[in-house]
Amino acid sequence: MIAELGLAALWLAAALAALQLVAGFLAVRQNAPVGEGELALLVRPAAVVQGVLCAFAFAMLIWLFARTDLSVKLVAMNSHSMKPLVFKIAGAWGNHEGSMLLWVTVMSAAGALIALIERRLPERTMQATLAAQGFVALGFYAFLLFSSNPFERLPVPALEGNGLNPLLQDIGLAFHPPTLYLGYVGLSVAFSFAVGALLTRSVTPDFARAMRPWVLGAWIFLTVGITAGSYWAYYELGWGGWWFWDPVENASLMPWLAATALLHSASVLAARDALRAWTIMLGVVAFSMSMVGTFLVRSGILTSVHAFAVDPERGAFILILLAIYIGGALAVFGLRASTISEGERFALVSREGALVVNNVLLSAILGVVLLGTLYPLLTEAMGVRVSVGPPYFDPASAIFALPMLLVMAAGPLLRWRRDRLQRVGSPLLLAGLVALAGLVVASAWASPGLLPLLGLALGAGLAVASLLPLRGRNLRRLPLATLGMVVAHFGIAVALIGMASDSAFSEERLAALKVGDTAAVGPWKVTLQAVSPVAGPNWNALEGVMAASYAGGEPVLLTPQARTFWAPPQETTESALDTRWNGQLYAVLGKAADGERWQVRLWWKPFVTLIWFGGLLIALGGVLALLGRVAGDLKRRAIRRKGAARRAEVAA
Amino acid sequence: MSERGGLQPKHQRLALVVAAVVALVAAAIIATWALRSQASYFYVPSEIVKDHPAPGRAVRLGGMVEKGSILTRPDGVTIDFVVGDGTARVPVRYSGIVPDLFVEGSGVVAEGRMQANGTFIADKLLAKHDENYVPRELKEMTAAQKKLVVEETTAK
Numbered sequence: 144m145i146a147e148l149g150l151a152a153l154w155l156a157a158a159l160a161a162l163q164l165v166a167g168f169l170a171v172r173q174n175a176p177v178g179e180g181e182l183a184l185l186v187r188p189a190a191v192v193q194g195v196l197c198a199f200a201f202a203m204l205i206w207l208f209a210r211t212d213l214s215v216k217l218v219a220m221n222s223h224s225m226k227p228l229v230f231k232i233a234g235a236w237g238n239h240e241g242s243m244l245l246w247v248t249v250m251s252a253a254g255a256l257i258a259l260i261e262r263r264l265p266e267r268t269m270q271a272t273l274a275a276q277g278f279v280a281l282g283f284y285a286f287l288l289f290s291s292n293p294f295e296r297l298p299v300p301a302l303e304g305n306g307l308n309p310l311l312q313d314i315g316l317a318f319h320p321p322t323l324y325l326g327y328v329g330l331s332v333a334f335s336f337a338v339g340a341l342l343t344r345s346v347t348p349d350f351a352r353a354m355r356p357w358v359l360g361a362w363i364f365l366t367v368g369i370t371a372g373s374y375w376a377y378y379e380l381g382w383g384g385w386w387f388w389d390p391v392e393n394a395s396l397m398p399w400l401a402a403t404a405l406l407h408s409a410s411v412l413a414a415r416d417a418l419r420a421w422t423i424m425l426g427v428v429a430f431s432m433s434m435v436g437t438f439l440v441r442s443g444i445l446t447s448v449h450a451f452a453v454d455p456e457r458g459a460f461i462l463i464l465l466a467i468y469i470g471g472a473l474a475v476f477g478l479r480a481s482t483i484s485e486g487e488r489f490a491l492v493s494r495e496g497a498l499v500v501n502n503v504l505l506s507a508i509l510g511v512v513l514l515g516t517l518y519p520l521l522t523e524a525m526g527v528r529v530s531v532g533p534p535y536f537d538p539a540s541a542i543f544a545l546p547m548l549l550v551m552a553a554g555p556l557l558r559w560r561r562d563r564l565q566r567v568g569s570p571l572l573l574a575g576l577v578a579l580a581g582l583v584v585a586s587a588w589a590s591p592g593l594l595p596l597l598g599l600a601l602g603a604g605l606a607v608a609s610l611l612p613l614r615g616r617n618l619r620r621l622p623l624a625t626l627g628m629v630v631a632h633f634g635i636a637v638a639l640i641g642m643a644s645d646s647a648f649s650e651e652r653l654a655a656l657k658v659g660d661t662a663a664v665g666p667w668k669v670t671l672q673a674v675s676p677v678a679g680p681n682w683n684a685l686e687g688v689m690a691a692s693y694a695g696g697e698p699v700l701l702t703p704q705a706r707t708f709w710a711p712p713q714e715t716t717e718s719a720l721d722t723r724w725n726g727q728l729y730a731v732l733g734k735a736a737d738g739e740r741w742q743v744r745l746w747w748k749p750f751v752t753l754i755w756f757g758g759l760l761i762a763l764g765g766v767l768a769l770l771g772r773v774a775g776d777l778k779r780r781a782i783r784r785k786g787a788a789r790r791a792e793v794a795a
Numbered sequence: 796m797s798e799r800g801g802l803q804p805k806h807q808r809l810a811l812v813v814a815a816v817v818a819l820v821a822a823a824i825i826a827t828w829a830l831r832s833q834a835s836y837f838y839v840p841s842e843i844v845k846d847h848p849a850p851g852r853a854v855r856l857g858g859m860v861e862k863g864s865i866l867t868r869p870d871g872v873t874i875d876f877v878v879g880d881g882t883a884r885v886p887v888r889y890s891g892i893v894p895d896l897f898v899e900g901s902g903v904v905a906e907g908r909m910q911a912n913g914t915f916i917a918d919k920l921l922a923k924h925d926e927n928y929v930p931r932e933l934k935e936m937t938a939a940q941k942k943l944v945v946e947e948t949t950a951k
Binding site: 381382418420421488489499503504506507508510511514515518519522527528529530531532534535538539542543653654655705713714715716731733734736737740742744 | 807808811814815818819821822823825826827829830833834835836837853855867870871872890891892893895896906919
C-alpha cells in the first residue's frame with residue numbers, strides 16, 4: 144500500500160508539473176495584466192502542491208526502506224534486514240532510482256519555494272520562470288516513471304535483500320548525496336529564472352537580485368558537498384588522496400565552477416546593470432553542468448564507485464532530456480540575446496573588469512575539466528580506450544587557476560566602474576611580499592615541485608590580500624555580504640595552502656611489520672602492538688592496534704581495520720587518522736605479508752586538514768552573504784509594508 | 796579596452812566576447828595538447844608486447860593474474876606477478892597494499908608505466924570490487940576472453 148501511495152503521488156505531481164508548464168506558458172502568451180487571467184492564478188499553487196506531493200512520495204520510499212519491505216524490488220535489491228537503521232534510511236538514496244527520486248524531490252521543493260516566497264519580480268516573469276521549472280521537472284518525472292520506477296513491486300517478495308555496497312555504508316552517505324543534490328538541483332532554479340527573464344525580456348538588476356540567493360544557496364550546498372565528499376573519499380578509500388579527478392568528482396566540480404562564475408556575474412548585474420547576456424548564459428551553463436553530471440553518473444557510461452548500474456537505455460533517456468533542455472535554452476538564448484540591450488560600461492581596471500577576468504578564467508577551467516572528463520568517451524567511440532588523470536588535470540587547470548587567483552587578490556580592492564592600479568598598489572605590494580616570503584620559506588623547508596611551490600606562495604599572498612578589503616572599515620558596520628566575500632576568499636587561500644602543502648611535504652611509508660616492530664614516517668614513530676579480530680553488526684574485521692608517537696611524545700592509539708562485510712560479501716579498508724594542529728597521520732592496515740608480518744601503510748600529511756577547513760570557510764562565507772542578502776530583502780519588504788500602511792492611513 | 800571606459804557600448808560587448816572566446820580557445824588548445832600527451836592508454840598484454848609504449852609513459856595494463864605467479868619480496872610489501880591474456884605475458888612489480896579481490900587467476904587492471912627492460916611498474920592495482928563496480932576494461936575483457944582464460948587456468 145505504501146508503495147502504491149508513493150507512486151500515485153508521483154503521477155499526480157507529474158500531472159501538476161504539466162499543468163504548471165501549460166498554464167504558465169499560456170499566461171505569458173496571453174500577456175495578461177498582473178494577477179488577472181484565470182490560468183495565471185493556477186501556476187503558483189500548482190508548483191506548491193507538486194512540491195508537497197513529491198516530498199510525500201519520497202517519504203513513502205524512506206518508509207519502505209526503514210521497514211525493509213522486501214516485496215518492493217528496489218528495497219530487495221539494495222537493502223538488507225540486518226542493516227543498522229540509519230543505513231537502511233540512507234540506502235533509500237544509495238541507488239539509482241532512489242537518488243533520482245531525491246533529485247526530483249529537491250527540484251520540485253525548490254520550485255514550490257520560489258512559488259511561495261518570490262515576490263520581487265514582475266508576475267509575468269515569475270510565470271515564465273515557473274513554467275520553465277515545470278518543463279524541466281516534467282522530463283525528470285517521465286524518466287522516473289517510465290524507466291526508473293522506485294516503487295516497482297516484485298511478483299514474489301524476496302526472502303532477504305541483497306544489501307548495500309559496503310563502501311556506501313558510512314555515515315557520509317547519509318549526508319553526501321542529499322547535500323550535493325540540493326546544490327545540483329538548486330541550480331535548476333537559476334536556469335528557470337534565466338529562461339523566464341529571457342522569455343519576458345526582463346534581464347534587469349532586479350532579476351539578478353531575485354536569482355542571487357538561489358544561486359548562493361545552491362552554491363553553498365555544492366561547496367559543502369564537494370568538501371565532505373573529498374574528505375569521505377580521503378578516509379574511506381584508504382588511498383591517502385583527497386581528490387582523484389574521478390569523473391564523478393568532476394561532475395560535482397563543474398557545476399561548482401559554473402555556479403561560482405554565475406554568482407560573481409550576477410553580482411555585477413545586480414550592482415551595476417552590466418554583463419546581462421553573460422549572466423543569462425552562465426545560468427544556462429550552470430544547470431547544464433548539473434545535468435551533464437547526472438548523465439555521467441546515472442548512465443553508468445563511466446565506471447566509478449558512484450555508478451550503481453550500467454543501463455544504456457537510461458543513459459539514452461537522460462541524454463535526450465539533456466539535449467532538449469540545453470538545446471532549448473540555447474535556442475531561446477540565440478533568439479533573444481540580441482534583444483537584451485547592452486548594460487552599463489566599465490573600464491578594464493575596475494571591479495567589473497576583475498570579475499570578468501575571473502568569469503572567463505573560471506569558464507576556461509570548466510572547459511578543461513569538461514574536455515578531460517569527456518575525452519575517454521570520445522576516444523572510446525573511436526575504439527581507443529584511455530583514462531585521464533592528474534597528469535592532465537593538475538597542470539592544465541593550474542594554467543588558468545593561477546592567474547585567476549592573482550586577479551582574485553586584487554579584484555575586491557578595486558572600485559566599481561573605473562579605478563587605477565596605483566591606488567591599490569601598496570596593499571598589493573604587501574600581499575606580494577608575503578607571497579615571496581612564502582616562496583622562500585617553502586623552498587628552504589623542502590624542495591617541492593613547481594605547482595605546489597607556486598600554490599604555497601600564492602596561498603600565503605592571497606590569505607593576506609583577501610583580508611585587505613577590511614582595512615579602514617568599521618567592522619561593526621560592515622555589511623554581512625562583504626564579510627561573506629572576505630571569509631570565502633580567505634577560505635580559498637586556506638584550502639590552496641592545504642592542497643599545496645599536502646603535495647609538497649607529505650611523507651609516505653610502506654612496511655611489513657611484526658607485532659612489536661616500529662616504523663618511522665616524518666616526525667612519527669609508529670609501533671604495531673597487536674592485530675586482533677573484531678566484529679560489527681554486519682561485518683568482521685582484523686584490527687591493527689598501533690601506538691604512534693609524535694617527535695618522541697606521548698603515544699596515541701590508532702586502530703585501522705580491514706573489514707569483511709557479508710551482505711554483499713566485500714572487503715574494505717578502514718583507515719585510522721590522528722589529527723594534530725599541523726597535520727594528520729594516516730594509517731592503513733593491509734594483508735598478512737607472510738606468517739608473522741603485516742603490511743602497514745603510513746602517511747604524514749602536514750596541514751592537509753586546511754583543505755577541508757578552507758572548503759568549510761568558503762561555504763561559511765556563502766552562508767554569511769546569503770544571510771546578509773535575505774536580511775536586506777526582509778528589511779526592504781518591511782519598509783514597503785509600513786509605507787503602504789501609512790499611505791492607506793493618509794488616504795483614509 | 797585599456798582606456799578608462801572610453802569604449803562605445805557596442806565595442807565593449809565585442810571586446811568581452813573576444814576575450815571570452817580567446818580564453819576558451821586557449822583552454823581548448825591547451826586541453827587537447829595535454830590530453831594527447833597525458834592521457835593514459837589501456838593495453839592488454841599482447842598489445843603491450845607488440846606496441847611497446849614509451850618507457851615512463853603512464854599507461855594501464857589489464858589482464859589475468861597468472862596462477863602461481865605472485866611472489867612477495869623479502870621487504871614484505873613488494874610483489875612480482877605476471878599478467879597474461881592467453882597470448883602474451885607481462886611481468887609486473889607493485890609496492891603497496893593490494894586490493895582485496897586481487898588473487899591469482901582473477902582479472903586486474905594495473906596503472907603504471909613500462910620499463911625499458913620489459914617489466915611493468917604498477918602504481919595502483921584495480922581488482923574486481925563487487926558486481927557493481929568493475930573497471931570497465933576488465934568487464935569487457937572477461938566477457939570476451941573468459942572462456943579462453945578458464946581453459947588456460949583450469950588446464951594446469
